[in-house]
Amino acid sequence: MAEKIALFDKRENVRRLLHVLYFVCATLLLLDLFIHRHVEHSWERLIGFYPMYGFVGCVVLVLVAKWMRTFLMRGEDYYDGRDGTAGGAVGDRVSQEEGNDVGR
Amino acid sequence: MWAASIPPFVPFFLAAALAGVTRGALRSALMILIPVAGFVQLWMTSAGIHLQASVLDFDLILYRADRLGFLFGYLFHLAALIAVIYALHIRDTLQQVAGLLYAGSALGAVFAGDLITLFVFWELLALSSVFLIWARRSERSYYAGIRYLVIQVLSGLLLLGGIIFYSDTHDSLTFTYIGLQGIEGWLIFLAIGIKCGFPLLHGWLTDAYPEATPTGTVFLSAFTTKVAIYALARAYPGTELLVYIGAAMTCFPIFFAVIENDLRRVLAYSLINQLGFMVVGIGIGTALALNGAVAHAFNDVIFKGLLFMSMGAVLHVTGRINGSELGGLYKSMPKTTVLCIIGAASISAFPLFSGFVSKSMVMSAALANDFNWVWLLLLFASAGVFHHAGIKIPYFAFFAHDAGIRATEPPRNMLVAMSIAAALCLLIGIFPGMLYQLLPYETNYSPYDVTHVLAQTQLLFFSALAFAWLNLQRLYPPELPSVNLDADWIYRRALPVLWTRISVLLWTVDTWVRRAGMEVLQHGISQVTRLHGPRAIFSRNWTTGDIAIWIVLLLAVYLLLGFLRAGNHAPV
Numbered sequence: 001m002a003e004k005i006a007l008f009d010k011r012e013n014v015r016r017l018l019h020v021l022y023f024v025c026a027t028l029l030l031l032d033l034f035i036h037r038h039v040e041h042s043w044e045r046l047i048g049f050y051p052m053y054g055f056v057g058c059v060v061l062v063l064v065a066k067w068m069r070t071f072l073m074r075g076e077d078y079y080d081g082r083d084g085t086a087g088g089a090v091g092d093r094v095s096q097e098e099g100n101d102v103g104r
Numbered sequence: 105m106w107a108a109s110i111p112p113f114v115p116f117f118l119a120a121a122l123a124g125v126t127r128g129a130l131r132s133a134l135m136i137l138i139p140v141a142g143f144v145q146l147w148m149t150s151a152g153i154h155l156q157a158s159v160l161d162f163d164l165i166l167y168r169a170d171r172l173g174f175l176f177g178y179l180f181h182l183a184a185l186i187a188v189i190y191a192l193h194i195r196d197t198l199q200q201v202a203g204l205l206y207a208g209s210a211l212g213a214v215f216a217g218d219l220i221t222l223f224v225f226w227e228l229l230a231l232s233s234v235f236l237i238w239a240r241r242s243e244r245s246y247y248a249g250i251r252y253l254v255i256q257v258l259s260g261l262l263l264l265g266g267i268i269f270y271s272d273t274h275d276s277l278t279f280t281y282i283g284l285q286g287i288e289g290w291l292i293f294l295a296i297g298i299k300c301g302f303p304l305l306h307g308w309l310t311d312a313y314p315e316a317t318p319t320g321t322v323f324l325s326a327f328t329t330k331v332a333i334y335a336l337a338r339a340y341p342g343t344e345l346l347v348y349i350g351a352a353m354t355c356f357p358i359f360f361a362v363i364e365n366d367l368r369r370v371l372a373y374s375l376i377n378q379l380g381f382m383v384v385g386i387g388i389g390t391a392l393a394l395n396g397a398v399a400h401a402f403n404d405v406i407f408k409g410l411l412f413m414s415m416g417a418v419l420h421v422t423g424r425i426n427g428s429e430l431g432g433l434y435k436s437m438p439k440t441t442v443l444c445i446i447g448a449a450s451i452s453a454f455p456l457f458s459g460f461v462s463k464s465m466v467m468s469a470a471l472a473n474d475f476n477w478v479w480l481l482l483l484f485a486s487a488g489v490f491h492h493a494g495i496k497i498p499y500f501a502f503f504a505h506d507a508g509i510r511a512t513e514p515p516r517n518m519l520v521a522m523s524i525a526a527a528l529c530l531l532i533g534i535f536p537g538m539l540y541q542l543l544p545y546e547t548n549y550s551p552y553d554v555t556h557v558l559a560q561t562q563l564l565f566f567s568a569l570a571f572a573w574l575n576l577q578r579l580y581p582p583e584l585p586s587v588n589l590d591a592d593w594i595y596r597r598a599l600p601v602l603w604t605r606i607s608v609l610l611w612t613v614d615t616w617v618r619r620a621g622m623e624v625l626q627h628g629i630s631q632v633t634r635l636h637g638p639r640a641i642f643s644r645n646w647t648t649g650d651i652a653i654w655i656v657l658l659l660a661v662y663l664l665l666g667f668l669r670a671g672n673h674a675p676v
Contacts, residue, residue, distance in 0.1 A: 058570035
C-alpha cells in the first residue's frame, strides 16, 4: 500500500508513464496510415493533421500565454484594499501603484 | 393531476423557507427530497402551458413546458441534487437557503413563458446567488459580491429596457424567437450576453466565482450561465454573430487559464470556454447544432460541477487553492484524485466520457455549415481545454511537486456528490442515447465512428505530449502567486483611476476658479478700502464747526439769491 501511495516518487515510474505516452502517440500516428477516415474537410486528409494540430496548438498556446504574463501579470495584492474604498485614499494609492507598474 | 400545474420553482422556494427554520437531519432530508421529488414530478408532466395568471394588464405565463425547457428542467434538478448533497455538511443556514432559492429561480426562468416572468426570475437569480459569494465572509468576497451584484442587476435592467421596447412593437410578450431586430433585440441580446459571459462582458464570472464558498461555487457554476444559454437558444437561434462571439469565447480564456494560479479561477475560465462551444452551436442554428449546444450545456453542468467539487474539496480540506501552494495530494486524497480525473477526461471530451458525445455535435455542425475557420478555432480550443482543465487542474493539485501537505479525503457527502457526477459523466459518455432522446430535435447522430474517435484521441494525446515536452524542456510557465489583468480591470482599476483623474482635474479647476474669485474680491476690497478706509475721502470725520460753516455758507447763498430775486421785483 505504501509503495502504491508513493507511486510517482520513484523517477522510474514517471519515466515508465512517459514511455507509455510516447508509445500511444506513435501508435495513434501510425493508425493514420491504415485507417480510412470519412473526412469532411480537405485538411483532415493530411497524414498526421490532428496530432500535429494538437501538439503545435498546445505549444503555441503555452508560449503565447507565457508572453502574455509580461504585460498582464501583477502582484497578488494588486486589487486589494482598493475596490471598496472611496475618495482621496483611492487616488493616493493609485499614484503609488502606477509608479510601481512602470518599473515592472 | 393538480400537481402538474405547480411550477417547478415553487417546491424549491418552499423548501428554502423551511430550510431557514429547520436544522440537522430534518433539513438534510428535506433538501434532498425536494430535487428528487421535483425531478419525478417533472418527468411525469406533459408539454404545454400549465399555469397562467393576470397581474394588472399583463397575462403572465408562469409555467410553460416544452422540450427545450424540460431538458434544462431535468438538468437543474440534477444539478441541485448534486450541489445539495455536496453541501450537506454545511451548518450555515444562509448558504442552504440561498442555494435552494437560486436553484428555484433558475427553474422559474426556464419554465417562464413570458418576458416579464423571465425578468423576475432573472433578477432573483442575481439576488439569491450573491449570498453564496458573501457567505465566505471575507472582505475580498464581500467586494467581489458587490461587483457581481451590480453587473447582474445591470443585465436585468437591460432586459427590462428591451422588454419595454419589445412591448411597443409586439402584441404579445410570450418568450419566443426575438432575433437582432430593433433596439429591443439588441438590448435583450446584451442582457443575455452579460450572463452568458460574452468576451469583455465576462469579467464578473472569473472575478466572483472563485471568491464564493467551496460549496457555493458548485451552485454558481450550474445555473446562471446555463439559464443564459437556454435564453439564447430560445430567442436567438441561427444568429450568425453568435458563431463568432462563441469562437472568441472558446479561445481567449484558455490563454488566461494557462497562466492563472487560483485553480478555481482556471475552472471559471474554462467555464467560459465551454460556454463558447454552446454559443457557436446556437449561432449555427441547425437542428444538429442546437442539439449539440444544449446537450453540451447538460454535460458541462455535470463535469464542470465535478471539477469545481474536486477543487472545492481540496480547498475545504487544505485551505489552499493556488497551484503554487498545492501538489502531491494524490497520496492523501486518492479518491478525490480519481474523481477529478474523470471530470477532467469528460471536459476534455475523451471518447467514452460525456464531453465527447456533445462537443462533437457542435464541431460536426460547424464543418457541415462551412464555418471552416471557426472549426479550426474550436479544434484549437479543444486541445487547449485538455491542456488547462484536463491536465493542469489534476496535475498541479494532485501531482507535480509534493507540497508536503498531508490532507485527508473530504467529508463523505462531498465524495458521494462527486461520485454521482462522475457516474453521470461515464453513463452519458458510454450511452449517449440517454441524453439524445431528451434533446429538442429528433436526432440519429452517432458520435462513435472511427473517424471521430481516432481524430479526437490523436488530438488529445498529442496535446498531452506537448504538455510533457514543455515540462521536460522547462518551458512550461510555473504557477506563480499573481493576479492577471482581465476585463474586470476596466471597472476595478481603469474606471476608478479615471474617476480619480477627473476628480483631480475638477479639483484643480475648482482651486483656480476660487483663487481668481478671491483675487477679484481682494481687488474690490482694496478699492473700497481706498475710498472708505481711514482718512479716505468718504470716511473723514466732519466736526460740528465744519458743518456750521457749510450751513452758514449755504444760507448765505440762499440769502444772496433772495436779494437778487427781490431786486428784480423792487417797486420803482
